[in-house]
Amino acid sequence: MTHGFDDTAQDRRVRVQGEPVESYPRLAPEAERGAVRRIAVVGEEVLHRPCREVTDFGTPELARLVDDMFATNQAADGAGLAANQIGVDLRLFVWDITDEWGIRHVGHIANPVLDEVPAGYRRLVDEYEGCLSVPGPYRVVPRLDRAVVRGRDKNGDPLVIEGRGYFARCLQHETDHLNDRLYLDRLTRRERRSALREMGESRDEVLARRAARARSLGK
Known part of the structure; x- marks a missing residue:
């Protein structure tokens, strides 16, 4: 998912893995360590099949994958990135996003499952949404304005992440990726064709x- 926040801001409230921290570097340590990988584009098979559960936790390989996802997301100026977007069909995504209230959220989650939102709390919001695997176009997509996702961190410890507004949208968008859905799949056929035409025109740029x-990041 793409974002529109100002990454030059200095004074932010930050939540890492859902927990508030007193200070945090502008470039996440994972992004500092990681390598940039190629991002798959709509139409590539890895984006259009459900991903496999993560079963091997606490391994150097999984830690390296998380680092590379952060680096790739940072280089692409993204808000979030799913593992299958860099060709790895595992149920894992990362995020580094600032919401409407100026709170920066940074983290990763494996095997995420979205809670069912009770009917009385379900409020759909129509907002523009983009995707790193659909380079260029943004389209209006209805999403719930609250989301709770449950899973595990890279060490296998249980994790519960709650989001509102734009962060909730990000959590839903990235979970969709792992279930083989892109935001294009939530559009009408006409809107999808229009977005794909726009992508063709803007992709190289x-x-x-x-x-x-x-x-510029030395990657």
């Missing part, structure tokens, strides 16, 4: 910007 940003 978007990818060039990402490459330049990766170089």
Whole structure:
């Protein structure tokens, strides 16, 4: 998922893995350590099949994957990134996003499951949404304005993440990825065709910007 926040801001409230922290670097440590990988684009098979559960926790390989996902998300100026977007069909995603209330959320989750929102609390909000695997276009997508996702961290410890507003949208968007759905699949056929045409026109420019940003990060 793509974002629109100002990543030059200095004074932020930050929640890492759902917990508040007193200070946090502008570039997440995982992004500092990780390597940038290629992002798959709509139409590639890995994006269109359900992902496998993560079963091996606490391994160097899983830690490296999380680091690389953070680095790739940062280089692409993203808000969140799912593992299958870099060609790894595991139920895992990362996020680094600032919500409407100025709170920065940073973290990762494996094997996420979204809670069912009680009927009395279900409120759909129509907002523009983009995707790193659909480089360029944004379209209006209805999403619930609250989300709770349960899963595990890279060490296998239980994790519960709650989001409102734009962060809730991100949690739903990334969970969709792991279930083989892109935001395009939530559009009408006409809107989808329009978005794909726009992607064809803007893709090269978007990818060039990402490459330049990766170089500026020393990646």
